[in-house]
Amino acid sequence: MSGAEAIRGMLLAVPIALLLSGVGGGRPWLRWLVLPLAAATGVAVTGLLPAGILGYLVSFALMASIYGVLTLGLNVQWGYTGLFNIGVAAFFAVGAFVTALVTTTMPTGPMAAFATQALGLGAPFLVGVVAAGAASAAVAWVIARPTLRLRDDYLAIATIGIAEVVRLVFQNERWLANGPQPLRGIPQPLGCLVSSDGCAFLPAFANAWFAPLSPRDYPYVYLAVVAVLLTLTFVLLERMIESPWGRVLRAVREEESSARMNGKDAASFKVQAFVIGAAVMGVGGSLYAHYMVSIDYSHFDPLYATFLIWVMLMLGGSGNNRGAILGAFVIWGIWTGTASLVDTLRPALAAISPELPARGPYLRFLFISLLFLAILRFRPQGLIGERRRT
Amino acid sequence: MIRGARTRLRRAAEPGPAGLLMLLGSALLLIVVAAVVQGISPDRLLALTVRGVMLGGILALGAIGLSLIFGVLNLPNFAHGDLMTVGAYLSLALLALIPDGAPLGPFSFSLEFLLVLALVAPTVGFIAYLLDRGVYRPLRARGAAPIYMAMSSLAIALGLRSVVYLGWGADFRFFYPGRPRPAVELFAGIRVRPDQLFILALALALIALVYLLLERTKMGKAMRATADNSELARVAGIDVERVVLFTWMIGGGLAAIGGAMYGLDAQMRPEMGWWLLLPLFASVILGTIGNPYGALAGSLIIGVTWQLSSAFLNPAYGPAVAFVLMILVLLVRPEGLFGLRGRRA
Numbered sequence: 001m002s003g004a005e006a007i008r009g010m011l012l013a014v015p016i017a018l019l020l021s022g023v024g025g026g027r028p029w030l031r032w033l034v035l036p037l038a039a040a041t042g043v044a045v046t047g048l049l050p051a052g053i054l055g056y057l058v059s060f061a062l063m064a065s066i067y068g069v070l071t072l073g074l075n076v077q078w079g080y081t082g083l084f085n086i087g088v089a090a091f092f093a094v095g096a097f098v099t100a101l102v103t104t105t106m107p108t109g110p111m112a113a114f115a116t117q118a119l120g121l122g123a124p125f126l127v128g129v130v131a132a133g134a135a136s137a138a139v140a141w142v143i144a145r146p147t148l149r150l151r152d153d154y155l156a157i158a159t160i161g162i163a164e165v166v167r168l169v170f171q172n173e174r175w176l177a178n179g180p181q182p183l184r185g186i187p188q189p190l191g192c193l194v195s196s197d198g199c200a201f202l203p204a205f206a207n208a209w210f211a212p213l214s215p216r217d218y219p220y221v222y223l224a225v226v227a228v229l230l231t232l233t234f235v236l237l238e239r240m241i242e243s244p245w246g247r248v249l250r251a252v253r254e255e256e257s258s259a260r261m262n263g264k265d266a267a268s269f270k271v272q273a274f275v276i277g278a279a280v281m282g283v284g285g286s287l288y289a290h291y292m293v294s295i296d297y298s299h300f301d302p303l304y305a306t307f308l309i310w311v312m313l314m315l316g317g318s319g320n321n322r323g324a325i326l327g328a329f330v331i332w333g334i335w336t337g338t339a340s341l342v343d344t345l346r347p348a349l350a351a352i353s354p355e356l357p358a359r360g361p362y363l364r365f366l367f368i369s370l371l372f373l374a375i376l377r378f379r380p381q382g383l384i385g386e387r388r389r390t
Numbered sequence: 391m392i393r394g395a396r397t398r399l400r401r402a403a404e405p406g407p408a409g410l411l412m413l414l415g416s417a418l419l420l421i422v423v424a425a426v427v428q429g430i431s432p433d434r435l436l437a438l439t440v441r442g443v444m445l446g447g448i449l450a451l452g453a454i455g456l457s458l459i460f461g462v463l464n465l466p467n468f469a470h471g472d473l474m475t476v477g478a479y480l481s482l483a484l485l486a487l488i489p490d491g492a493p494l495g496p497f498s499f500s501l502e503f504l505l506v507l508a509l510v511a512p513t514v515g516f517i518a519y520l521l522d523r524g525v526y527r528p529l530r531a532r533g534a535a536p537i538y539m540a541m542s543s544l545a546i547a548l549g550l551r552s553v554v555y556l557g558w559g560a561d562f563r564f565f566y567p568g569r570p571r572p573a574v575e576l577f578a579g580i581r582v583r584p585d586q587l588f589i590l591a592l593a594l595a596l597i598a599l600v601y602l603l604l605e606r607t608k609m610g611k612a613m614r615a616t617a618d619n620s621e622l623a624r625v626a627g628i629d630v631e632r633v634v635l636f637t638w639m640i641g642g643g644l645a646a647i648g649g650a651m652y653g654l655d656a657q658m659r660p661e662m663g664w665w666l667l668l669p670l671f672a673s674v675i676l677g678t679i680g681n682p683y684g685a686l687a688g689s690l691i692i693g694v695t696w697q698l699s700s701a702f703l704n705p706a707y708g709p710a711v712a713f714v715l716m717i718l719v720l721l722v723r724p725e726g727l728f729g730l731r732g733r734r735a
Contacts, residue, residue, distance in 0.1 A: 084537055086468070086544060146721045152537060153466040154720060157671045160468075161713035164668055172706050302664070307548055310541070355559060362555035369549035376542050377528060 003212035009043035011220040015061065015227035016041050022231065022322070058219045060336060061329075065226045066287045068328035071312045072233055072321060073280030079318035079386070080241055081273035082253035084152055087143075087159030089305035090166040091136040091278040095285025096295050097170060097177050098135040099128035100186045103290075107185075117183060118176045125189035129229070129286045136282025137275045139166075144274045149267045155274075163302060170297040182296040186289050189225055194218045226287055233280055234321055240276075241321070249273050250319075303365060308335065311372045317382030326383060334371070338364045410723040414691060417715065418698070425701040437580045438697040444586045446693025447593035448655065451648030452666060453673040453685040454600060455641025461617035461680020462637045465526065465539050469547035470645055470670060471663030472554075477514045477646025478653040478662070479554050481506050482563055490566065496584035498571045499654065507650055511643035518642030519635055521546055527634075547664070554660040563658040565650075589651045596644060597686055604682065609636050617680045668709045669696065672716035678726030687727060691715075 017038035024030040046054065070092060077083040106112075106120035123131075139162065147158040170177055177183045192199035194215045198207030213221075240246050251259040252266045260266050289295050299305070308331060316327020342349075342360040349356040375382070425435055456470045467473075484506045491500035525542050573581040604610035609632070616623040616633050624630055652662060673692045677684025695715055696708040703711070719726065 082537075084540065146717055150720060150724050153540060154675070154724070156468075156540060157466065157668075157675070158713075158717065158720070160671070161668050161709075161716065164665075165710045165713055168706055168710055172704050303548065307544070310544070314541075356556070359556050359559055362552045366549055366552035366556065369545045369552060372545040373525060373542055373549070376534075376538055376545065377525070380534070380538060 004214070004217065005046050006043065007210060007213055008217060008220050009046035010039065011042070011224050012045060012058075013038040013042035014224035015065075018227050018231045022234070055219070058223055060332065062219055062223050062226055062291060064329045064332040065223070065230045066284055066291065067309065067312060067332055068230050068325040069226075069233055069284035069287060070281050070309050071316070071324040071328045072230075072237055073277045073282075073284060074309055074313050075318060075321060075324040076237060076241075076273055076277035076280060078313060079320070079324065080246065080253065081249045081270060081277075082152070083148070083270060083274050083277075084156040085159045085274070085277070086156050086302075086306055086310070087161070087163035087166075088281060088309050089300045089302050090159070090163040091140060091281035092285040092288070092305045092309075093163075093166050093170060093297070093300035094136045094139050095132035095282030096289035096292075096299070097183070097285075098282070099132040099286035099289050100183050100295060101177060102131045103128040103187050104183070104185050115178050115181070115184065116174055117178055125187065125290060128290070129283055132286035132289075133279040133282040136285070137279040140275045140278030141271065144271045148270045148274065163300075163306065167297055167300060170300075178296075180296065182294045184294040186293050186295065188218060188222065188293065189290055190221050191215075191218060193221050222291060226291075229283070229287060230325070233283065234325065237280070237321055245269075245272075307372075308368070311368055311375070313382075314372065314375050314380070315382055317384040317386065319386030320382070320384055323382055323384040330383070331368075335364065335368070338367055407723070407727050410719065410727055413718060413722050414715075417718065418695060421695065421698045421701075425698065428702045430701045433579055435698065435701060438701055439694055440576070440580055440582060441586075442694030442697030443690060444582070444590050444655070444693070445697060446690035447590045448648055448651050449666070449669055449673055449693055450597060450686045450689035451593055451644045451651065452670045453677070453689045454597065454682045455644040456670050457674045457677065457680060457682050457685035458613070458617070458637055459641045460674060462613055462620075462633060463522075463526070464536055464620070465543060466671070467641075468540065468543040468667065469521075469550060470641070471665070471667035472547045472550040473514055473518055473642055473645040473663070474649030474652065474666060475554055475658075475660060475663035476517065476550055476649070477510055478649035478658045479558055479563070479660075480513060480646070481510045481650040481653070482558070482565060482658065484509060485565060493566075493569065496574065497588055498566055498569045498583075498585050500566075503565065503654075507647055510650065511646050512639065514646035515639035515642035518645075519638040522634060522638055547667075551660055551664065558660070560660060563653070565654055583655075585654055589655055592647070592651065596647065600640060600644070600682060603640070609633070613637060665709060668716075669693075669712040672712040672719075675716055675724075676719050676726055678728040681726070681728045684726060684728040 013035075017034050020030065020034050020038055024034070049057075070088065073091070074085065074088060077085050101117060101119040102121050102123045103125060104117070104120050105122040106117065107115040121127075143158055143162045144155075147155045171180055173179060174181075190199070193210045194213045194217050198204075198210070202210075241249070248259065248264050248269050251262075251264065252269050256266045259269075288299075292299070309328075312327040312331040313324055314327070315331055316325070317323025339361070342363055345363075346357045346360065349360055422435060426432075452470060452474050455473075456467060459465055459467045459470070481503075485503065488502045488506070491502055494500055494503075525546060526539050529539050529542065571583050571585060573583045576582050576587075604614060612623065612628045612633050613636060615626065615628060616630065620630070623633075649663065652658075652666070669689075669692050673688035674685050675688070676691060677686065677688030692712045692715065696711050699711045700708060723729070
């Protein structure tokens, strides 16, 4: 086993350890075993699996985890509070673009002629994440105030509107984030670990330890980062949902009038839940942007950026944070899996019509929409529904 | 949840329809002033207004059905824009089967286009009804919360669009590619394409037809009664299943023609319906949910504002203007222009 493989294995141990503690649910005997077990699994997996398959699994887990954060955000809104937000794309996009504007530096030299952006603060990754969450929350607050005191469908319609407006703004305003052209050069957090220079903030021996890694190994680093932030979001949200505050949200969802009769300001709680959910989506957008490195408005098409997330939540189980993350992984698996299925169907599609193979990807959308209808019809509570609380 | 909002005590001082009209008037005035300040000529503003009325006609074809479905079935049909798309592309498919005739008078289309419209409208209406049978009726039977039907309509919207993508690809499409569509002078230097006059005339004729249907037929009465209070209508012995069928036939048929008209006026793309959805909902809310005449008024207001704002704003922001107008309405008078006081939606 080479040095690089060992380090990759240790990096994989981070998400594995988090997964084990998440699934284990705090069983005491597991607590002591988590770290050694995760390290052993990580190293074993790196050693045994061919590099190509492992790389595929890592990038799969990365995207699924990022979608997991977005789905957790939607779960606060729909799962726990019953707010129908079909503008997830808006908060996703705002988070992604804000983090990009905060962490990149202004284009200089010849690049300045091709790229314009309103901001370029060059701030660290975590500042970008926080700014992304805050900006999404602000947008959510503006939209929630006038619509949440009205009937449910108005909020849904308004969220379609905000998603369209956000998309139009990022598509047309060149000064803001390079308009229709992609905004490039979004920094990779902890990217210095895989660069030859090493990280300035780490002592020399630590840099030497990571030295065998090449830039190709970056997904392993970022998977650890995303896994930590996903877990942090999960734990934080679980705490909030179990708190009296979360109890009020569920009361508002179940029967708003009786919650109000008990002296709870239902509208205010709905606004809070909507804003917090949007902030989580903004964080998800930030994680997405730092993974993609280059983003533009077309990434936030309602099909990918709203619809897929809804199917994830409904499949996994709304009102259950574990279900939300499970749904993100399952649907992302189906989504990427159907891509290769469509590829193998190519000859059959070509036999029907010569133009069909090029349009094959839309078969996946058709399949996902049918799946969504089937979930709503036959299993609206999802794979693992909400736990009964006593 | 909806009940809760209904029983909410109304605020003491709530503006009536006059207040909303004043708000809309001042918004329009603001746009005109902004345009004049920017040196836009009155001629151009007038031309844009005429253009806005035509856009309003197209929007009305979608919005009337959306409002009816919202009122009668208590469903915000997020697939309505995509029904318009399906109508447009189905017309395209039928046109491809028929050899092109000579252009009809000053118009860019030929006689067979009218035949195609007459076929497509009931077809799309029936497709919409079949979707109701397959998707919404089981949910209704299960007693599912209305929000699950709204969610299903979202899934249907995506499904319909995928089918259009599969059938025709993502490119622009025209009914009669390559045919010139010259504009003629209407009056006072206002130039419009004859097609646009046809669109407006057809929209008005269809809306008059819907008016007669709703006001003068027994089915129309039943539909209005169901929109008013579905429980009471059921108790009074109205055949709700037939009401559902007619609502989808009318709503789907109008949407199909609206989509085809949009395609005739501009061009067709698979996403066009989704883009139109926001202005459609804005029109419906502005004109009070469940009120088809209000939807017409709302569409005209939205259409004119959209076009006028393009005098000084990037025309791509048209839907955004409709959205801002909708938020203003929700802030000031959420029950819309024709809502009864105390019956807040």
